[in-house]
Amino acid sequence: MQLKLPARIALLIGGTLLVSILVLTLLFSTLFDRFYHYETDVQNQRLHGVLAEGLARLVVEGRPLAARDRLRRLSSKDPVLVYLYLTDFDGGLFAHSFEQGFPRALLSTLKMPAISRHLRYRLGADIVDHYSSPLIDGMRARIHIGVSDAPLTAAKLEWRGRAFLVATVVLLLGVAVSLVMARRMGRPLIRLATLLDRLGRGESVPPEQLRVAGPPEVRRAGEAAADMVEQKERLTCSLQEREAWLSTLFETAPVGLALTRMDGQLAEVNPAYAGIIGRTVDQTLQLTYWDITPEEYAEQEQAQLASLEASGRYGPYEKHYIHRDGHWVPVRLSGLIVERGGERFIWSVVEDITALRQAERLEEHLRRLFQEAHEEIYIFDGESLRFRQASQGALANLQYDADALCEITPVDIKPEYAEEQFREMIAPLRKGELESLHFETLHRRRDGSTYPVEIHLQYLDDPDGGVFFALVMDLTERKAAEAALREHRDHLEALVRERTGELQASNAELESFAYSVSHDLRAPLRAIDGFSQALVEDYGDQLDEAAHDYVRRVRTAAQRMGQLIDDLLELSRVGRAELRMEKVDLAQLAREVLDELRAAEPDRSVEFSCDEDLGVMADPRLMRVLVDNLLGNAWKFSAREAVSRISFGRLRDDPSVFYIRDNGVGFDMRHADKLFGAFQRLHRVTDFPGTGVGLATVQRILRRHGGRIRAEAVEGEGATFYFTFNAASPAGREIDGMQGESVDE
Amino acid sequence: MSEKVVLLVEDNPDDEALTLRALRKHNLANEIVVARDGQEALDYLFGEGSYSGRDTSVLPQVILLDLKLPKVDGLQVLERLRADPRTRHVPVVVLTSSAEEKDLIRSYDLGANSYVRKPVDFEQFLEAARQLGLYWLVLNRVPYE
Numbered sequence: 001m002q003l004k005l006p007a008r009i010a011l012l013i014g015g016t017l018l019v020s021i022l023v024l025t026l027l028f029s030t031l032f033d034r035f036y037h038y039e040t041d042v043q044n045q046r047l048h049g050v051l052a053e054g055l056a057r058l059v060v061e062g063r064p065l066a067a068r069d070r071l072r073r074l075s076s077k078d079p080v081l082v083y084l085y086l087t088d089f090d091g092g093l094f095a096h097s098f099e100q101g102f103p104r105a106l107l108s109t110l111k112m113p114a115i116s117r118h119l120r121y122r123l124g125a126d127i128v129d130h131y132s133s134p135l136i137d138g139m140r141a142r143i144h145i146g147v148s149d150a151p152l153t154a155a156k157l158e159w160r161g162r163a164f165l166v167a168t169v170v171l172l173l174g175v176a177v178s179l180v181m182a183r184r185m186g187r188p189l190i191r192l193a194t195l196l197d198r199l200g201r202g203e204s205v206p207p208e209q210l211r212v213a214g215p216p217e218v219r220r221a222g223e224a225a226a227d228m229v230e231q232k233e234r235l236t237c238s239l240q241e242r243e244a245w246l247s248t249l250f251e252t253a254p255v256g257l258a259l260t261r262m263d264g265q266l267a268e269v270n271p272a273y274a275g276i277i278g279r280t281v282d283q284t285l286q287l288t289y290w291d292i293t294p295e296e297y298a299e300q301e302q303a304q305l306a307s308l309e310a311s312g313r314y315g316p317y318e319k320h321y322i323h324r325d326g327h328w329v330p331v332r333l334s335g336l337i338v339e340r341g342g343e344r345f346i347w348s349v350v351e352d353i354t355a356l357r358q359a360e361r362l363e364e365h366l367r368r369l370f371q372e373a374h375e376e377i378y379i380f381d382g383e384s385l386r387f388r389q390a391s392q393g394a395l396a397n398l399q400y401d402a403d404a405l406c407e408i409t410p411v412d413i414k415p416e417y418a419e420e421q422f423r424e425m426i427a428p429l430r431k432g433e434l435e436s437l438h439f440e441t442l443h444r445r446r447d448g449s450t451y452p453v454e455i456h457l458q459y460l461d462d463p464d465g466g467v468f469f470a471l472v473m474d475l476t477e478r479k480a481a482e483a484a485l486r487e488h489r490d491h492l493e494a495l496v497r498e499r500t501g502e503l504q505a506s507n508a509e510l511e512s513f514a515y516s517v518s519h520d521l522r523a524p525l526r527a528i529d530g531f532s533q534a535l536v537e538d539y540g541d542q543l544d545e546a547a548h549d550y551v552r553r554v555r556t557a558a559q560r561m562g563q564l565i566d567d568l569l570e571l572s573r574v575g576r577a578e579l580r581m582e583k584v585d586l587a588q589l590a591r592e593v594l595d596e597l598r599a600a601e602p603d604r605s606v607e608f609s610c611d612e613d614l615g616v617m618a619d620p621r622l623m624r625v626l627v628d629n630l631l632g633n634a635w636k637f638s639a640r641e642a643v644s645r646i647s648f649g650r651l652r653d654d655p656s657v658f659y660i661r662d663n664g665v666g667f668d669m670r671h672a673d674k675l676f677g678a679f680q681r682l683h684r685v686t687d688f689p690g691t692g693v694g695l696a697t698v699q700r701i702l703r704r705h706g707g708r709i710r711a712e713a714v715e716g717e718g719a720t721f722y723f724t725f726n727a728a729s730p731a732g733r734e735i736d737g738m739q740g741e742s743v744d745e
Numbered sequence: 746m747s748e749k750v751v752l753l754v755e756d757n758p759d760d761e762a763l764t765l766r767a768l769r770k771h772n773l774a775n776e777i778v779v780a781r782d783g784q785e786a787l788d789y790l791f792g793e794g795s796y797s798g799r800d801t802s803v804l805p806q807v808i809l810l811d812l813k814l815p816k817v818d819g820l821q822v823l824e825r826l827r828a829d830p831r832t833r834h835v836p837v838v839v840l841t842s843s844a845e846e847k848d849l850i851r852s853y854d855l856g857a858n859s860y861v862r863k864p865v866d867f868e869q870f871l872e873a874a875r876q877l878g879l880y881w882l883v884l885n886r887v888p889y890e
Contacts, residue, residue, distance in 0.1 A: 519813045519842040522865055526842075527759030530867040534766060555867075562865030569844060 005190060006182035013178035014171060021167040025160070032159065036152050055086060055143065056135045059094055067095035082128050082146040089140045106130075109144060126150060188214025192222050205229060256331075256350035259338075264289035267345060276331060276352045278324035292321045294328060308346065312337045318353065330357045376474065378410070382430060382459065382466030385409035385423075397474060399446040410470065415450060416441045429459035430466065440475065451476045507576070514572050521565050529558040560691075567693035570625065571678060574700045579619045586614035586658065589627045590648050597635045604644060606635070611649035614658065616725055622701045629694040630660045630721055636688055637719065638664030651722075661720040666713035675711055698723075749882055750776045752805035754786040754822065755840075756814050760863065764809065764840070767871045773878030778805065783817025786810070787825055790832050804835050804889050807881040810857075812841040812848055820851055827856040834888050836881055 003011065051074065058067040071084040075097040083106075085096035091110060096102050105123060109130060119130045127149040135141045192212050195205050207226035212218060250257055256273030260266055265288050274284040277292050293301060297319050308314040315334030323329050335348035370377055376394035380387045387405045395402060398413060411419045428434035437457040442450040452475040459468050532555045536548065543551070587610050594608050616623070631646065638644035641663055651657040667675070667682045674680040678696040695709075702709050705725050713719035751768065755761045761779055768777060780786035786808070788794035792801040808826070812819035819839065826832040838859040839852045849860050861877060864870050 514845075522842040522863070523757050523760060525865045526763065526863060526867070526870065527757075529865055530759070530763035530766075530870065533867040534763075559866050566844065573846075 005186040006179055009182035009186065010175050010179040013182075014175040017171050017174040018167075021163075021171065025163050025167065028163065029156070029160070032156065033152075036155075051143070052135045056139060056141065059086060059088060059135065059141045064095045068097070071095055071097040072099075080148050080151055082123065082126060082148045083144075084146070085144045086135070087142045087144065091140075091142075094141070106144075106146075120149070127153070185215050185218065188212040188218045188222070192218060192225065196225060199225070199229065207233075256333075256348075256352070258348045258350060260289050260346040260348060262344055262346065273350055276323075276329055276350060277321050283324075294320055294322055308335075308337060314346075315348075321350075330354055376453075376470075376472035378468075378470040378472065380410055380468050380470065382461075382468060385411065385419075385468075388467060394472065397445070397451070398443065404446075413444050414441055415444050426457060426459070426468065429457060429468070430461075432459075432461075443472070443474075452479055510572075511576070514569060514576075517565060517569065522562055525558045525562045525565075529555050529562075532558070560685075564691045564693070567691045567697070568678075571693050571697045571700060574622060574625065574697050574704065577619075577622070579622070579704060581617050582620050584616055584618050584620045584623045586616060586623060586627060587612060587648070589623055590614075590631055593624075593627050593631045594635075594646075597631065601635075604635075604639065605642065606638075606644040606646060609645075609647040609649075614648070614650065618705055618725065622704070626698050626701045629698045633694060633721075634660055634662035634664065634719075636664075636690070637666075637683075638662045639688075640665065645718075656726055657722055657724045659720050659722050661718065663718040666715045666717050666719045667711075668715050669713060672711060672713070676709070749806040750778055750803065751882070752778045752780060752786065752789065752808045754780045754783065754808065754810045754814065754819065756781050756811065760811070763867065763870065764874065767874030768878055770871065771875045771878055773875075773882050782815040783819060783822040785816075786814075786822050787817065790826065790835075791829070801831060802889075804832065804887075806887065807836045807838055807877075807885070809838050809840045809877070812839060812843055812852070820848075820855060823852065823855045823857060836885060836887060838877060838881060840877075 051070070055067055055070065058064075058070070067086055071086070075081045075084055081097075083097050085098075085102070085106075086094040087110060088094040093102060093110060103123065105121070109119075109132065121128060121130065123146065128146040129149060130144065130146050132142055132144045135143050192210065195210055195212075199205050207229045210222045210226035210229060212222040214222075250270050253270055253272055256276050257270045258266055258273045259268040266285055269281055269284050271281055274281045277284065279287075300317070300319065304314040304317060313334070313336045316332055317334070318330065318332045320328035321331050330353045331350050332353050333348050333350040335346050338345050338347045370389070370391055373391040374393040374396075375391060376397055377391040378387055378394055379389045386407070386409050390398075390400075390402065390405050395405060398405065400408075409419075411417055411422045414422065417425075425439075426437065429437055435458070438455065439457075440452065440454050443453045444450045454473045454475055456471040456473075457468055459466060532551045536543070536551055540548070590608075590610050594606075598604070598606065631648070634646045635644070638646065645661075645663040647659075647661045649659060651659060665683070665688075671682050674682065676695045676699040677692075679692040680696075681690060681692040683690075699709055702723055702725070707723060707725040709721060709723035711719055711721045751773075753761065753764055755764060761781075765777060765779075778789060780789055784794070789796045789799065790801070790804075792799040810819045810822060814822070817825075819841070823837055823839075826835060826837065833856075836858045837856070838861060839848075839857045840861050840863060841848065842863050843849075844862055852860050859877075859881075861873055864873065
């Protein structure tokens with residue numbers, strides 16, 4: 001387990017102190033020893049110096065006992081001196097201070113070489129330092145002194161105790177101080193370390209926390225760390241901003257940007273790229289590059305890939321992508337290899353060049369159109385007026401080649417204009433007051449001939465000098481056509497006048513013919529009838545019954561002929577008469593007609609039903625003829641019924657259709673197609689009188705009103721006539737269709 | 746009261762015969778003067794040509810006027826009659842084969858008093874003549890009687 005920093009510091013300081021104290025103690029102890037021995041030596045020297053002469057005399061005098069006493073006195077005087085003994089010239093024991101004889105243990109010292117001055121050994125309980133030296137320099141007799149070590153040891157022990165006490169106190173004090181110091185310094189340091197640890201783990205630490213209180217160094221370190229953190233934060237912030245900005249650039253870039261793996265898988269694309277191929281970004285990321293590349297490009301792609309491998313770049317080159325809907329989109333792309341996270345990608349910039357292609361095509365088309373046009377198109381300089389370009393048609397018509405034309409101005413080919421005049425005319429175009437100018441004039445060819453032209457002039461301002469566009473139409477043909485047209489029109493008008501005149505004459509002739517018919521054909525008939533009658537009246541008694549019968553037949557025939565003429569004239573008048581459209585109530589007319597019919601044949605029993613309000617816009621006179629004929633027919637052909645039933649009204653389903661129905665003899669529908677032809681009759685005259693012109697007249701009246709009529713009948717059960725005034729209505733077309741055949745005037 | 750004269754302007758002899766027969770049958774006119782064209786009718790009325798010297802103060806009780814006439818047609822005759830103060834009030838009955846409406850209208854425009862269409866059927870013709878005579882010769886009064 002790691003000790004905390006203050007503990008470690010205290011331990012370290014404590015240890016160092018301890019070692020220092022030990023070393024000092026050892027040193028001190030040695031010095032002490034040395035000093036002590038030195039003191040002893042000095043003492044011995046002094047002792048020796050004091051004793052030496054006396055003892056030496058005693059030795060020389062050979063007085064051992066005196067020496068012994070002297071030694072014993074010395075020994076007793078100084079407790080430190082455990083013993084003293086002297087050796088004589090030949091090293092034999094001369095005298096000693098021992099009371100109980102010379103200890104065996106010291107026998108070895110007697111023979112000790114003279115040079116050994118000092119040795120230590122244990123004597124009894126005592127440790128004795130043994131010193132030996134000649135009594136006098138040069139004398140072989142020696143003195144041996146045993147000095148007890150006890151006082152030294154006691155002193156040593158005393159000193160050691162003191163030193164130990166001091167050392168312990170110092171040590172404790174040192175450790176305590178160091179602990180305090182270490183804590184004071186270590187706490188902020190630990191705090192800082194913890195914070196830095198957290199930073200290291202990637203946690204976020206507010207920089208103010210890093211600014212810890214404490215020793216200046218720690219404070220500085222904290223400051224530095226806080227600064228670092230702040231700087232990092234600033235950096236991070238700016239990095240995030242930058243990343244967001246770059247992302248925006250990527251997302252909103254107007255060109256397609258794509259990151260493609262080397263196998264072609266699209267890894268990242270921007271919306272513009274997806275847009276080029278008509279997909280969303282997500283859809284696009286499901287694709288590989290090969291999915292959107294037409295097979296035709298396989299070879300080219302390989303070449304570009306090779307270039308990419310070789311140089312790290314490819315393009316720019318142009319190809320097509322396959323759009324989602326299948327069409328090919330022209331694109332220009334270029335790119336390079338980039339590395340990210342150890343993987344290689346192709347970074348491509350892709351541009352949709354559809355518009356460019358279209359513009360190029362358009363430009364090419366326009367260029368060809370301009371150059372090859374058979375029409376005359378000119379471009380000339382806004383300042384000098386010199387021609388810059390002209391279409392084939394222009395060159396051909398004017399008989400100039402392109403170079404020659406560029407030497408002249410429009411004024412040169414316009415005989416009707418002087419330069420000043422021309423410049424004045426086109427000035428509003430240059431000033432922008434006028435968008436275009438149209439005028440007609442003449443153009444002069446190189447050979448001097450002229451032709452009429454219509455000119456459309458426009459001005460295009462350009463920084464490189466404005467130009468005029470002139471679209472010129474050769475009016476030669478148009479003028480000719482106009483002249484021809486005028487001639488045709490004049491001719492046509494004359495023709496129409498002529499024909500109208502003829503028609504009017506023919507109409508007049510017809511009228512006069514009808515007048516003659518009316519007047520002159522009837523006169524002989526009147527004579528035939530009149531004189532036949534006169535014959536009967538004046539000569540009746542001379543005629544037999546057969547003669548009377550013949551005269552009757554003559555008169556009947558004449559009268560029938562008269563009726564035929566009248567009916568024909570009516571038919572003809574219906575066709576010619578001018579229509580006077582008024583509001584006419586057919587119901588009112590029908591009641592009048594029926595009243596007349598009743599008056600003529602009051603004995604008939606007829607039930608007549610008529611809708612109210614059968615108003616139409618029509619010619620009242622012709623309506624009278626129409627109702628006369630239709631009701632007259634209904635009256636006539638129902639004459640054999642006990643009770644005639646006649647009805648007149650509008651269809652409920654379609655109020656534009658009128659009907660007149662009777663319960664008379666009807667007719668065979670197989671002959672319905674003959675019904676409306678002039679002089680066509682489905683009944684014998686002897687059965688029912690009539691000329692066969694009435695329904696033809698009715699039909700003609702309706703046609704003149706834009707209407708139609710048809711009939712339905714069952715033989716023996718009656719007939720119904722349906723008519724409308726609007727042939728274009730569904731009912732009108734139905735009537736048209738059912739009639740099968742249409743009789744036209 | 747002077748004799749009642751009827752002037753019949755008619756170019757067709759058959760019609761003339763029949764008209765005369767019809768009028769006489771009903772004893773409607775003492776004297777019937779026949780003019781065979783428009784000019785003759787005018788000559789009679791204004792005492793000119795073959796009728797020069799005629800007392801033009803004697804005016805017909807009624808003129809029966811056909812429209813389709815040689816030389817001067819009936820409408821012109823009518824126009825001239827109505828334009829002249831002497832003959833302005835003479836009743837004129839247009840008696841014609843024409844059923845043309847424009848003739849009818851033109852006749853009335855020019856001041857005809859009646860317009861009668863000659864029927865083919867002689868019995869109807871007789872009836873028409875009878876009614877005409879009855880009305881114009883018997884019932885009607887003229888200013889110059």
